[in-house]
Structures are given as structure tokens and as C-alpha cells.
Amino acid sequence: MFCRTSVGLARETARRMVMVALVTAVCASAADFSGKWSGSSPDDKSVGTIYAVLKQDGTTLTGSAGPKESRQFPITTGKVDGDRLTFEVKMGGGRMRFEVTAAGSELKGTMQIFEDDNHSASANIVLTRSPQ
Numbered sequence: 288m289f290c291r292t293s294v295g296l297a298r299e300t301a302r303r304m305v306m307v308a309l310v311t312a313v314c315a316s317a318a319d320f321s322g323k324w325s326g327s328s329p330d331d332k333s334v335g336t337i338y339a340v341l342k343q344d345g346t347t348l349t350g351s352a353g354p355k356e357s358r359q360f361p362i363t364t365g366k367v368d369g370d371r372l373t374f375e376v377k378m379g380g381g382r383m384r385f386e387v388t389a390a391g392s393e394l395k396g397t398m399q400i401f402e403d404d405n406h407s408a409s410a411n412i413v414l415t416r417s418p419q
Contacts, residue, residue, distance in 0.1 A: 318389060319343055320372060325356075326414035328398075334410045337398065339385075341374075343367055352376045352383065372396075380404075385412070392416065 321343045328334040339352040340359065348365030353376070363382075365374035370389035375382055381403050387396030394414040401407045 318370060320348070320367060320389070320394075323356075323417040324394060324414040325417050326394075326412055328410040328412050331410040334398070334412070337412060337414065339414065341365075341372075348372060348374050350374075352385065353378070387412070387414065 320341050322341060324339045324341060325336060327336050335354055337352065337354065338356045338359065339350065341348060341350045341362075346367050348362065348367050350362050350365070351359035352362065352374070353359040360376040360378045360383075362374045363377055365372070371387070372389075372394065373384070373386050375384045381401050384399045384401065385396065386399075387394040392415060394412075396412060397409055398412045399407060399409040
């Protein structure tokens with residue numbers, strides 16, 4: 288027959304409390320990318336300005352993106368994986384795909400444009416969070 292001593296129970300309880308604290312700390316430190324972001328391509332000035340309004344719920348990313356704050360297209364697929372975000376928007380004549388990674392206070396990565404006539408283009412982009 289197995290019998291736990293009060294010392295053994297105290298150790299087990301302490302171990303569980305430490306594990307819960309660690310898990311809570313990891314979850315609390317996860318970045319929330321919700322908000323308004325804007326930027327452009329440092330390499331290709333023809334890209335112009337990019338605006339995005341992101342809403343994060345766990346690993347799901349929704350919102351909109353487009354060339355102007357007043358001209359936004361809904362995100363059709365979006366996901367957050369740690370510090371990496373991927374999302375797509377459909378626009379008239381094609382779609383835009385964004386793959387960015389958090390780098391300090393910026394999102395850096397690529398934007399690809401796929402036009403319905405099979406033309407495509409890509410550019411490096413840098414987005415910064417806009418004041419709310």
C-alpha cells in the first residue's frame with residue numbers, strides 16, 4: 288500500500304504551483320498584434336504605403352489591409368504563430384499575401400501580389416504600429 292507523507296504532498300503541491308506559474312507567464316508574455324499598422328517597402332518605393340488593421344484572437348488573425356486607410360480589404364485567411372504572422376486579402380483583380388515577423392516594435396517581411404492574369408510581384412515591407 289502506498290502512503291504519501293505530508294512532506295511528499297507539500298512537494299507535489301509546490302511543484303504543481305510552479306508549473307502553473309510558468310505556463311501562466313508564458314501565455315501572458317505572448318504578443319498581441321491587434322491594432323493599426325502602416326508602412327512601406329524600404330527597397331521598392333513603387334509599393335507605396337500599406338495600411339493594416341489587425342485583430343488577433345489567439346492564433347487567429349482577422350481585420351483588413353490595403354493601400355490606404357480608407358481603402359481596406361478584409362483578411363480572408365490569417366494566422367499568428369509565435370512572432371510570425373501570415374495573412375491574405377482579396378482585392379479587385381487578385382490577392383495580396385503578407386508574411387511578416389515581429390522585430391522589436393516593427394513587423395518585417397514580404398508582401399506578394401498575385402493578379403488574376405497570372406502576374407505576380409513581391410517586395411520586402413516594414414510595418415510599424417500606428418497610435419490608436
